[in-house]
Amino acid sequence: MNVLLVIVGAAVGAPLRYLADQAVRARYSGSFPFGTLLVNxxxxxxxxxxxxLPAPTxxxxxxxxxxCGALTTYSTFGHETVRLAQGRQGGRATLYALGSVALGLAAAWGGLQLGSW
Structure with a gap:
């Protein structure tokens, strides 16, 4: 049963990731991957x-x-970081990598605090 629930959740998360990325790309041009940063x-x-939360399994x-597994994407994050570095945008690649990790950890901690409250 849990496998089916994961599939249903992923069937919602993956299109949300795509739509969010497309919406961000429509508003911000350039090479910085704001869409992936946002969904992550x-x-x-x-x-x-x-x-x-005291959520059941x-x-x-x-x-x-x-x-969340389908919404977030480590592989795209890795690919975009390498792409920035290969495009001679080492500073942006570093900012993206460090910023993604720092913001992701801060968001997870904040969410945990909110959920535990």
Whole structure:
């Protein structure tokens, strides 16, 4: 049953990631990957919030593993960081990598605090 809940959550999270990235790209041109940064920070905050709740396993399967797992994307983050570095934008690549980790951790901690409250 939990596997089906993960699939349902992922079926929502993956299109949300795509739509959020497209919406950000429509507003901000350039090479900096604001869309991926946004979904990763939001997903980290949401997962932190869910972890702070006394949620039953099916909820965590659907929303934690499924939705947040499909919404966030480490592979795209890695690819975009390398792409920036290869494009002679080492400063932006460093800012993106360090900023993504710092903002993701801060969002997860904030979400955890909110969920635990």
């Amino acid at each position: 920070v939001v997903g980290s905050g949401l997962l932190g919030f869910l972890v702070g 099916p909820v965590m399967a659907a929303l934690g593993s499924g939705l």
